[in-house]
Every structure is written in structure tokens, then in C-alpha cells.
Amino acid sequence: MDIKQSKILIIDYGSQYTQLIARRVRELDVYCEIYAWDASAKDIRAYNPSGVILSGGPESVHLPDAPPLNTDILDLKVPILGICYGMQLLNVHFGGQVEASDFKEFGYAAVELMDASQLMAQVSGHQIDVWMSHGDQIKTLAPGFKVVAKTNTTDVAAFEHPEKQLFGLQFHPEVEHTDGGRDMLSQFVHGICGCEKLWKTDNIIATHVDNIRAQVGQDHVLLGLSGGVDSSVVAALLHEAIGEQLVCVFVDTGLLRFQEGDQVMKTMADKMDINVIRVNAQEQFFNALAGVNDPEQKRKVIGEQFIRIFEREAKQLNDIKWLAQGTIYPDVIESAASSTGKAHVIKSHHNVGGLPADLALDLIEPLRDLFKDEVRKLGVSLGLPPEMVYRHPFPGPGLGVRILGEVKPQYAEILARADHIFIEELRRHDLYDKTSQAFAVFLPIKSVGVVGDQRRYEYVIALRAVETIDFMTARWAHLPYDFIDLVSRRIINEIDSVSRVVYDISSKPPATIEWE
Numbered sequence: 001m002d003i004k005q006s007k008i009l010i011i012d013y014g015s016q017y018t019q020l021i022a023r024r025v026r027e028l029d030v031y032c033e034i035y036a037w038d039a040s041a042k043d044i045r046a047y048n049p050s051g052v053i054l055s056g057g058p059e060s061v062h063l064p065d066a067p068p069l070n071t072d073i074l075d076l077k078v079p080i081l082g083i084c085y086g087m088q089l090l091n092v093h094f095g096g097q098v099e100a101s102d103f104k105e106f107g108y109a110a111v112e113l114m115d116a117s118q119l120m121a122q123v124s125g126h127q128i129d130v131w132m133s134h135g136d137q138i139k140t141l142a143p144g145f146k147v148v149a150k151t152n153t154t155d156v157a158a159f160e161h162p163e164k165q166l167f168g169l170q171f172h173p174e175v176e177h178t179d180g181g182r183d184m185l186s187q188f189v190h191g192i193c194g195c196e197k198l199w200k201t202d203n204i205i206a207t208h209v210d211n212i213r214a215q216v217g218q219d220h221v222l223l224g225l226s227g228g229v230d231s232s233v234v235a236a237l238l239h240e241a242i243g244e245q246l247v248c249v250f251v252d253t254g255l256l257r258f259q260e261g262d263q264v265m266k267t268m269a270d271k272m273d274i275n276v277i278r279v280n281a282q283e284q285f286f287n288a289l290a291g292v293n294d295p296e297q298k299r300k301v302i303g304e305q306f307i308r309i310f311e312r313e314a315k316q317l318n319d320i321k322w323l324a325q326g327t328i329y330p331d332v333i334e335s336a337a338s339s340t341g342k343a344h345v346i347k348s349h350h351n352v353g354g355l356p357a358d359l360a361l362d363l364i365e366p367l368r369d370l371f372k373d374e375v376r377k378l379g380v381s382l383g384l385p386p387e388m389v390y391r392h393p394f395p396g397p398g399l400g401v402r403i404l405g406e407v408k409p410q411y412a413e414i415l416a417r418a419d420h421i422f423i424e425e426l427r428r429h430d431l432y433d434k435t436s437q438a439f440a441v442f443l444p445i446k447s448v449g450v451v452g453d454q455r456r457y458e459y460v461i462a463l464r465a466v467e468t469i470d471f472m473t474a475r476w477a478h479l480p481y482d483f484i485d486l487v488s489r490r491i492i493n494e495i496d497s498v499s500r501v502v503y504d505i506s507s508k509p510p511a512t513i514e515w516e
């Protein structure tokens, strides 16, 4: 079975929601890929989609430098759905006009559904709340199109051209706040484009397992296991596909979460029966970090040590032909966008575990076509514990970026314990899944405290918890006072060398999530 047989092409015009559109299509069990707006005719033809979705974008179609409609998609003769900017492009291309609107609409709008609409066939009700985000609107409609929805301020909130199978929505069906948005996308993808529901977790696993087996044959594959979601799922998937041919190297840097080294071994080696070599390199990392204060320098040292150790281990193994990596689809999209300069916002990290240059191994990246939510579902299906798979993100350099200034073993130990108390209480109070990321930070300054009649000078722990969708912007989590109080008491009572706990109330921007 080819689970990518029926598929959708998403053309990206720079909307912050483009990846969300793709995730929604995948949630409808249909494969899709995102191409830049100037993708070549050859690539588009080769991809051969059953339908095309044009994303929104930050530009105005009437400005001279605005990205134009990629007309190669019209040659495919498949249904096209334009969202926001994408809708306006269709209108202009087919002879309509778009103008800057007097009413810029951002946020909720009540939409009135008018004529019988093919796209809205599954949507119930005549009036729905939708999510709008536009400054331009359609002034005159291109010939042959009919209006199927409007708002108080926008005469054309949705249009269709039944013969040409072209559809346009001024609002965002991919955003959760849009009533019936999922139904519209489902109608487009399944009803109008006729895509079959083949992109399901079990099928994805079966196909990926087949592909991995075909790719590596009898060869051995090396994987750097970090304890994070992506590398754990790569391990589980490769183990399913090639069993003993997989060798994982897990480097304990001493900068991991509380008892994480033991947990990784317990889950991956003992429970999942995966071949894992644990390298206890704590001392090597702490030695290399001694006297290093500068945050960028610390990251560099950690990255270099990691590669050095990983290479040393790899060289001791015989018969390895492949190096596996946990690259996922958003990484692929973002690195393509940054190499062509088309990305509006690019998240860049220096990750621990970059590719060792002189290992001379072929690269295998089995998660390259998957979004994070798909990776997680795969992980659970493959037997990884849900609490591991749904963990908050943890930076590659680990506690190295959460200990301010020089990293010392004592600091790492204090921090890991404080962090563990915080996380344990978050889980206990059902708050863990309500925050996107939460952790403790170690401040290497001493402040006064009183224990009994004694004044003592001990370290400060800062607690950080944020709510965010994309980690590009974040709001500090408004955790209940009683809860923060409890965590603070536990940390100060249980860890002698901490005399003060503070809570970080800065949002991003301007503050970042990590303290560095």
C-alpha cells in the first residue's frame, strides 16, 4: 500500500499558519507536503497531488513585490483552496480586484453562510464564528465565482467556482477558533479532492518499517540517544524494523534531568530491549566546562565534547554503515526556508549531537516526513511510555544553559533536584500538561536566609513556567500562588544549599524562555 498515494500540496505564502494547515490535513489521515510559493513546475508535477491549498501570507496582493500565484498548479487540473492571501491571489488571477480594507479584521468574526456551498456542505448552521486575520479584502469578484459567505464588513468571506473547482476562504479554517473549520477542510480533502484516509499511525509505522528495511538491508545502524522524544522514537522505530542491527549510544553528560540517565536505560534498554551503550561522561563534561562562563562558549564546549565522545564510541564499533538522526518535518521545512531566505521567522538552535563530520556513515532520517504530534503518536504506538513521549522540551545542552555562569557538578546536582521537585508537583497538581515548558534555573549567587536562629547564605533557584504554542512567543504561566508556595517550601526544606526561590514573570519577547 502506498500511503502517500492520495495527497495534498500546500503552497506556502509565508503565513504563520502554514504548518498548522498541514497538520490539520494530516489529522484528516491524508498526506501532504509544504512547497514554497515559487516551487518549480517540474517539482509540482512530480509530486502529483490530488488537490492544492494556498496558504495565507503577510503581503498585500496589490503591492509590486508580492509573491504571485504559482500558475503551474493550474495545469494540474485539481481542486484548489485559497486561504486568505491565497484566496485573494485566485481572485486577482481570474480577473477580480482586491483592495486595502477600511476595516482590518483580526480575531473573531461572525460569518453568514449564504448560497448552497460545496465546501461548507458538512458545516451545520447559517452563522458561524471564524478566525480572521486580514487587512485586504475582495473589491470585485472574478467572473464565474459565486459568493458563499459574508460578514458585516466583508462582502466576500468565501467564494467558489464550481466548474473550475476553485474555493476561497477569507478566514482561517485551520485555526481551532473557527467553527466547522475541520469540516471544511475535511470536505475539501476527502469530499472534493477524493483523498483516501491512508495516513494513519499503524500504516505510517508499517510503511516506515518497510522503507527502513529496504534502505539498510543487513547493515548496522548507529543512533545517538539523548532521552528526548525524537531520538527515542527513532530508536523505537528502528528497533521495530531491524532489531539487533540497531546500536544506540547514550552519552550521560551530567547535565540531564534528575536521574534521567538511569531512566533512559530502564525504558530503552530494559523495557524496550533496545541495544543501548551508556557512556558515563559526566566527569569529562565538567572538566571541559571548568572556568567557562560565557553562554555561547558553554554551548560550544558541550557540543564539541558530545561529538568527540560520540565519535570515540562509534569508532569502537565494527560494521556500522548508517548514522540515524531524529530530524523531523518542521526541521526540513525550516532549513529549506532559511537556505532560500524565504522564511519569515526561523528558529535556530545549536543542538548537541550535530553530525560528526568524519565518521563516513550514511545518514538515515526515518522521521523526516513527520510532524511532532505524529512522532509522538508513533512513539506511544511503538510502546514508549506516554509520559516520556509527551514531556516538555529539554534543550540539547541540558542543564548547561540553566546554570548561569560556570557549570559545576554541585550546581548541576542542586538544580536537578530542585527541578525534579517542581516537575513532580506540577504533575501531582495536574498542571504539567497545562504548561508548555517548566523548569528550574540555578543562580550562582548567595543570598541570606534564616534557619532557626542562624543566618545562612545559600543559593537562589528561579522557577520558570510558560505557555506557548510555537515557543517563538510565550506567556509566563499564571500558576496558583498556593502551588508556587508549596514548591518553594519543598525546595528550601529539602535542599540545604538553597535559601531562596523566585518565580520568573517575564514573557517572551522580550525575555527568552531559557535563562542561559
Ligand code: XMP
Pocket: 349, 350, 351, 352, 393, 394, 395, 396, 397, 401, 437, 471, 508, 511, 512, 513, 514, 515
Ligand atoms: P528560548 O530560550 O530561545 O527557547 O526562548 C525556545 C525553545 O528552544 C529551546 N532551546 C533549545 N533547544 N537546543 C535545543 O534543543 C538548544 O540549544 C536550545 N536552546 C533553547 C528552549 O528550551 C525552548 O523550548
